[in-house]
Amino acid sequence: MKKLNILLAASLGFAAFVAHADVANAVKLEKKYALFAKEANPEYSGPSAVDGKFFFNRKIKLANGKEAACASCHTQNPADEGKHIVTNKPIKPLSPMVNYKRFSDVDKVEEQFTLHCNDIIGSDCTAAEKANYIAYLLTEKTPSVKK
Numbered sequence: 001m002k003k004l005n006i007l008l009a010a011s012l013g014f015a016a017f018v019a020h021a022d023v024a025n026a027v028k029l030e031k032k033y034a035l036f037a038k039e040a041n042p043e044y045s046g047p048s049a050v051d052g053k054f055f056f057n058r059k060i061k062l063a064n065g066k067e068a069a070c071a072s073c074h075t076q077n078p079a080d081e082g083k084h085i086v087t088n089k090p091i092k093p094l095s096p097m098v099n100y101k102r103f104s105d106v107d108k109v110e111e112q113f114t115l116h117c118n119d120i121i122g123s124d125c126t127a128a129e130k131a132n133y134i135a136y137l138l139t140e141k142t143p144s145v146k147k
């Protein structure tokens, strides 16, 4: 989704992505995606963390017959470190509440969304799904207690 990418970069301003490493960028990005979602569908009333959570955990049958969800690699608690289901490599927490680096680079975010959405749902996610997704991640701030 190159066009959305350029629009996002232009409207947020590159400087915003360099100066602060905190949750503000994630919130801005969530709002931007929500604006695009409303443009596409005026009835979109989100961002909805509830829908985002559902989407995150929803298992989808892949082309190879296996089932996977975003949670398969990012774990059911996005405040926790994840683990790649194919390579077993650790993945830093996805929640911007515990990992300020998340959602701070708009190009990376768009690239990863496109990649993973295609992997799991077979197409890029919509702006509504992305807004809901970030809204949900922003609610996950407590890493699980290690056993």
Ligand code: HEC
Pocket: 068, 069, 070, 071, 072, 073, 074, 084, 085, 086, 091, 092, 101, 102, 103, 104, 105, 108, 109, 112, 113, 116, 117, 119, 120, 121, 125, 133
């Ligand atoms: C097969 C494993 C896997 C699955 C399944 C997966 N991801 Fe990821 N995800 C990764 C890896 C690996 C990274 C990048 C590593 C890193 O940045 O730490 C990542 C990073 C991301 C990022 C980048 C955030 C940022 O700003 O750094 C987003 C957004 C993302 N994933 C969204 C999703 C969504 C949406 C789904 C479900 C539709 C999903 N992922 C499913 C492995 C996965």
